[in-house]
Amino acid sequence: xxxxxxxxxxxxxxxxxxxxxxLYDVIVGxxxxxxxxHSCECNISTLKDCGASCCSLAGATNQExxxxxxxxxxAIPFKNVVGTLEGLDxxxxxxxxxxxxxxxxxxxxxxxxxxxGSAALLIKRLLPKETRICxxxxxxAANKWKALDEELTxxxxxxxxxxxxxxxxxxxxxxISKLQAFDAGPLAVSSMVEALTPLLLNIARYNKMRDVGIQxx
Amino acid sequence: xxxxxxxxxxxxxxxxxxxxxxLYDVIVGxxxxxxxxHSCECNISTLKDCGASCCSLAGATNQExxxxxxxxxxAIPFKNVVGTLEGLDxxxxxxxxxxxxxxxxxxxxxxxxxxxGSAALLIKRLLPKETRICxxxxxxAANKWKALDEELTxxxxxxxxxxxxxxxxxxxxxxISKLQAFDAGPLAVSSMVEALTPLLLNIARYNKMRDVGIQxx
Numbered sequence: 162x163x164x165x166x167x168x169x170x171x172x173x174x175x176x177x178x179x180x181x182x183x184l185y186d187v188i189v190g191x192x193x194x195x196x197x198x199h200s201c202e203c204n205i206s207t208l209k210d211c212g213a214s215c216c217s218l219a220g221a222t223n224q225e226x227x228x229x230x231x232x233x234x235x236a237i238p239f240k241n242v243v244g245t246l247e248g249l250d251x252x253x254x255x256x257x258x259x260x261x262x263x264x265x266x267x268x269x270x271x272x273x274x275x276x277x278g279s280a281a282l283l284i285k286r287l288l289p290k291e292t293r294i295c296x297x298x299x300x301x302a303a304n305k306w307k308a309l310d311e312e313l314t315x316x317x318x319x320x321x322x323x324x325x326x327x328x329x330x331x332x333x334x335x336x337i338s339k340l341q342a343f344d345a346g347p348l349a350v351s352s353m354v355e356a357l358t359p360l361l362l363n364i365a366r367y368n369k370m371r372d373v374g375i376q377x378x
Numbered sequence: 379x380x381x382x383x384x385x386x387x388x389x390x391x392x393x394x395x396x397x398x399x400x401l402y403d404v405i406v407g408x409x410x411x412x413x414x415x416h417s418c419e420c421n422i423s424t425l426k427d428c429g430a431s432c433c434s435l436a437g438a439t440n441q442e443x444x445x446x447x448x449x450x451x452x453a454i455p456f457k458n459v460v461g462t463l464e465g466l467d468x469x470x471x472x473x474x475x476x477x478x479x480x481x482x483x484x485x486x487x488x489x490x491x492x493x494x495g496s497a498a499l500l501i502k503r504l505l506p507k508e509t510r511i512c513x514x515x516x517x518x519a520a521n522k523w524k525a526l527d528e529e530l531t532x533x534x535x536x537x538x539x540x541x542x543x544x545x546x547x548x549x550x551x552x553x554i555s556k557l558q559a560f561d562a563g564p565l566a567v568s569s570m571v572e573a574l575t576p577l578l579l580n581i582a583r584y585n586k587m588r589d590v591g592i593q594x595x
Contacts, residue, residue, distance in 0.1 A: 269563045272570055303543065314595070318581060344584040345577065346486045353489055353577035360570035364535060364594055367561040376593045377581055378531070 164333070165190055165230030167223045167237060167245065170200040173260065174236035176306020177298070180313075180337050182216035189218060190226025197221055211309045224249055230258045232333065234298070239263040239280050243287065252292045256326045260282050261300035262358040269366070270359035274292070274352055281320065281351035283337050295321035295330040296351040297342070300358050302372035313338035315374040318345035319355045343377055380548070382407055382447030384440045384454060389478065391453035394515070395406020395556050396421050397530075399433035401556065406435060406444025414438055428526045438450040441466055449550065451515070456480040456497050460504065468508045471551070473543045476501050477515035479535045479575040486583070487576035491569055498537065498568035512538035512547040513568040514559070517575050519589035530555035532591040535562035535571045560594055 162185050168174045169189030181187045182204065189204075191197035197220030208216050226231050228251045237245050239261050261280035264272050277283045281296040288294065297319045305313060317334045319342050320329035327344065334342035345354055357375065365373040379402050385391045386406030398404045399421065399436040406421075408414035414437030424434050444450050447466045454462050456478050477499035482490050494500045505511065512527040514536045522530060534551045536545035536559050544561065551559035562571055574592065 255460050269567055271566075289526050318577065323516045339546065341582050346580040346584050350486055351486075353573045353580070354575045357577070360535065360567065360574070361594065363563040363567050363570070367563050370594075373594050376595060377578065377587075377590050378593060 162186070162232065163188060163230045165221075165226030165233045167226055167233060167235050167249070168241070169226060169236060170196050171236055172303035173306060174205055175200060175204065176303055177234060177236055178218060179208055179309060180306055182208060182218045183213050184336050185333075187218040187219070188221050188226045188229050190221055190223035194220060194222045194224060207309070224239040224251070227251055227255065230328070231253065231305065234258045235261060235284065237261065242280060242284060242313075246284065246287045253289045255292055256329060257284065257288060257292055257294045257328055258298065259294060259296045260301075261274040262299055262355045264355075264362075270360045270362040274355065279348070279352040279355050281348050281355070285348060289299075293321065293323040293326035294348060295319055295323075296328050296348065296354055297334055299354050300375055301340075302374065304372045305374065306346055313340050314376070315340055316377040317342050318350075318377075320345045320348050320351045320354060321341065322348045379403070379449065380405060380447045381452045382438075382443030384443055384450060384452050384466070385458070385487065386443065386453060387413050388453055388455075389520035390461065390523060391451075392417060393520055394451060395435060396425055396452055396526060397523055399425060399435045401502055401553050402550075403434040404436070404444045404594050405438050405446050407438055407439060407440035411437060411439045419551055424526070430479065440455060441468070444468055444472065449475065449546070451475045452478060454478065456535065459497060463501065463504045469505045473546060474501065474505060474509055474511045475515065476511060476513045477518075479516055479572045481576040481579075487505075487579040489573040489576045491572065495566070496569035496572050498565050498572070502565060510540040510543035511565060512536055512544055513565065513571055514547050514551055516571050517578055517592055518557075519591065521589045522591065530557050531593070532557055533594040534559050535567075535594075536560065537562045537565050537568040537571060539565045544566075
């Protein structure tokens with residue numbers, strides 16, 4: 162299976178690429194293909210230093226990361242969603258994963274959803290109707306993705322309207338470190354998942370913690 | 379410290395009363411004082427069966443549960459908040475804890491906040507401006523409150539605008555079983571906390587689990 166990461170050279174994208182590369186063929190997308198290739202070289206070097214025996218990472222444009230992939234992860238900030246998706250096509254037969262959280266930092270972190278109710282529902286409106294969209298990975302901090310010497314012992318709620326796509330996404334989640342996927346229901350539930358991230362950032366801030374995640378139990 | 383539970387004979391209120399009675403003087407409030415007294419007799423009997431050496435539980439009207447208490451817990455469903463609070467007074471010098479979650483069961487569980495943004499902010503508007511309101515205990519299932527043979531190993535986000543009141547509420551949380559309080563920031567963050575409960579109910583439903591709770595980590 163080929164996984165393309167749009168925004169794959171960003172903080173979260175880079176960490177995701179390193180966690181996924183030993184498991185899948187990963188295409189790291191960027192607006193700047195050279196930057197993507199350089200990021201992959203650095204990531205491969207880091208993975209080798211950590212003892213990874215084989216990994217598959219290739220740098221490309223964001224469009225190639227979409228076109229070549231079976232599953233596309235949109236590792237981009239909410240403010241870039243509309244602009245980025247307007248410039249990309251060939252999503253029709255893809256599963257698209259949104260880890261996007263619409264939020265702002267004011268006195269505290271605030272959930273600021275778009276009119277659709279959530280980033281995932283906005284993405285659904287922007288992409289072709291055949292595209293199967295799931296939200297996943299919303300609550301895992303960039304630092305944790307990158308800390309390859311640490312197991313990821315978090316719960317990951319996954320939302321989506323297509324059961325087969327959701328099962329595939331949950332299978333991907335469950336292969337990464339010790340992440341545990343939970344079916345959170347239809348894509349409409351993504352608003353509640355996306356609201357968790359500003360809550361976790363507030364918990365971190367007010368309790369002097371770092372990179373707070375969750376477990377359901 | 380005296381803790382009054384408005385709605386103390388409901389599912390969650392009864393469990394809270396049993397967990398709190400060995401630690402504090404608890405006044406169980408109900409619209410029906412006789413029902414409250416009967417509930418306390420049953421709870422005391424249950425607590426003795428579980429080996430509790432001493433506990434303080436008294437049945438009363440909801441108004442007495444407010445008037446006699448230092449801290450008032452509103453253990454009522456969201457749909458009863460306005461009607462219940464309209465019939466009660468003497469909240470001026472109290473700390474009020476809202477575990478209330480505005481939600482509906484449709485195809486899935488949906489977070490349906492009032493115009494104020496959250497149940498806690500609605501309660502703030504309804505009560506005197508001197509009342510110090512915190513949200514807490516939002517995500518703990520009634521069955522878990524009542525399962526006295528089980529430790530409660532959950533994280534409890536606490537929101538509030540008065541730092542001293544929030545510290546007192548967090549101290550109460552931390553005395554109950556193995557609950558761990560986390561400062562989640564000002565009362566405005568309560569919308570994100572209240573949205574967690576329908577998410578947890580969806581997680582339970584779609585993964586065939588029961589009484590799902592959370593831990594921050």
